[in-house]
Amino acid sequence: MHELSIVQSIVEIAEEQVRQAGARQVDSIELDIGQLAGIEWSSLDFAWEAAVRHTVLQNADRLVRRVPGKAKCLECQKEFNIGALYDACPHCQAHFHQILSGQELRVCALTVS
Amino acid sequence: MCSTCGCSQPAGAVKIHKVNLNELHVAADHTAHHHGFGTAHTHEHHNEHHHHHSGEKTVIQLEQDILGKNNLLAERNRGYFEAKHIAAFNLVSSPGSGKTALLERTLGDLKDQMPFFVIEGDQQTNNDAERIAATGAPVVQINTGKGCHLDAEMIRQATKELNPVDHAVVFIENVGNLVCPALFDLGESARVVIISVTEGDDKPLKYPDMFHSSQLCIINKIDLLPYVPFDVEKVKANARKVSHITEFIELSAYTGQGMQQWYEWLQKQQQHTDH
Ligand SMILES: Nc1nc2c(ncn2[C@@H]2O[C@H](COP(=O)(O)OP(=O)(O)O)[C@@H](O)[C@H]2O)c(=O)[nH]1
Numbered sequence: 001m002h003e004l005s006i007v008q009s010i011v012e013i014a015e016e017q018v019r020q021a022g023a024r025q026v027d028s029i030e031l032d033i034g035q036l037a038g039i040e041w042s043s044l045d046f047a048w049e050a051a052v053r054h055t056v057l058q059n060a061d062r063l064v065r066r067v068p069g070k071a072k073c074l075e076c077q078k079e080f081n082i083g084a085l086y087d088a089c090p091h092c093q094a095h096f097h098q099i100l101s102g103q104e105l106r107v108c109a110l111t112v113s
Numbered sequence: 114m115c116s117t118c119g120c121s122q123p124a125g126a127v128k129i130h131k132v133n134l135n136e137l138h139v140a141a142d143h144t145a146h147h148h149g150f151g152t153a154h155t156h157e158h159h160n161e162h163h164h165h166h167s168g169e170k171t172v173i174q175l176e177q178d179i180l181g182k183n184n185l186l187a188e189r190n191r192g193y194f195e196a197k198h199i200a201a202f203n204l205v206s207s208p209g210s211g212k213t214a215l216l217e218r219t220l221g222d223l224k225d226q227m228p229f230f231v232i233e234g235d236q237q238t239n240n241d242a243e244r245i246a247a248t249g250a251p252v253v254q255i256n257t258g259k260g261c262h263l264d265a266e267m268i269r270q271a272t273k274e275l276n277p278v279d280h281a282v283v284f285i286e287n288v289g290n291l292v293c294p295a296l297f298d299l300g301e302s303a304r305v306v307i308i309s310v311t312e313g314d315d316k317p318l319k320y321p322d323m324f325h326s327s328q329l330c331i332i333n334k335i336d337l338l339p340y341v342p343f344d345v346e347k348v349k350a351n352a353r354k355v356s357h358i359t360e361f362i363e364l365s366a367y368t369g370q371g372m373q374q375w376y377e378w379l380q381k382q383q384q385h386t387d388h
């Protein structure tokens with residue numbers, strides 16, 4: 001379950017920001033997580049519960065923006081919404097595409113106090 | 114228990130140690146306090162005086178990549194490998210696809226042609242490292258404990274321990290898992306995904322991230338093709354849906370059939386390290 005590592009990295013980023021701000025805790029945290037980022041939502045919830053205990057994120061509200069997948073077809077050059085990496089281009093059915101968005105794994109903002 | 118991250122330390126601790134043929138069971142453990150994501154964080158801030166007045170809220174705009182730290186460490190590893198003209202390969206597969214068998218045969222066949230060094234990832238055991246040590250190649254074992262993948266910090270530590278020579282070929286056998294290792298760049302020159310013919314030919318569709326991020330796909334155990342309903346062309350077509358850059362090599366680590374093509378691929382990769 002790599003979601004645990006992901007949450008531990010978020011905790012680390014949050015600890016560092018709280019330390020730099022001379023604050024005590026995180027009140028809210030905003031995350032961007034792409035639909036194609038390889039994250040299982042239920043695993044993330046489970047890992048979150050386990051990994052934020054006794055950390056600055058323990059009482060934080062978590063706001064997750066799920067960034068939709070977008071790709072550009074390398075055959076017909078059209079852009080399309082992509083739900084999975086193996087999806088074909090809806091215009092020409094080709095599988096040669098470049099991912100434009102949906103692989104984000106980012107901490108966007110924190111409110112600390 | 115580490116008070117900063119709440120991890121239960123002995124259970125989650127990563128162990129990294131060299132496995133020697135002559136002293137298989139007495140190798141020293143260099144146990145690091147490790148947080149699964151390569152984080153050697155310091156605890157000094159517990160003693161710092163906090164200037165913040167309670168109740169005051171601050172909004173911090175960050176836009177920080179969650180995998181940023183791993184990616185940074187991976188690039189450091191990559192720079193180290195490049196400076197030493199080392200070709201490093203990250204081998205990923207489901208458990209039992211034949212990663213260790215492929216390495217055993219490769220190390221045996223090419224040991225006079227390439228200086229091999231091996232990093233073995235496994236949750237608990239040293240079994241694979243012992244199989245590699247038996248070939249005579251230097252090998253370092255990483256036991257990830259509960260961790261289901263290797264990360265760049267583990268590779269940094271293991272590489273220090275391994276101390277590969279210039280122009281070496283470093284094989285990294287990742288933890289058997291087609292999901293978790295996909296997200297973690299180790300600083301490898303190339304990622305090699307292995308699938309065996311006893312698995313389903315729809316695997317690339319079930320584990321798209323791994324096939325998407327690999328440069329070579331090895332189809333192993335082709336000696337068993339007469340006995341199993343596995344369509345080689347179908348698995349290739351499925352993998353191409355996920356990645357259009359992947360190369361394929363069909364082989365049997367057991368009979369040796371097809372190994373020549375793999376050796377040629379390795380030689381080609383090793384030549385790239387001189388540019
Ligand atoms: N028939 C056959 N068996 C193989 C081949 N390669 C590996 N195996 C067997 O598959 C099992 C798992 O191999 P191993 O190398 O331990 O897989 P790993 O978990 O990916 O390292 C072992 O029993 C091997 O002997 C092959 O090419 N053909």
Ligand SMILES: [Mg+2]
Pocket residue numbers: 212213214241286
């Ligand atoms: Mg193995």
Ligand SMILES: [Zn+2]
Pocket residue numbers: 073074075076077078089090091092093094
């Ligand atoms: Zn198209």
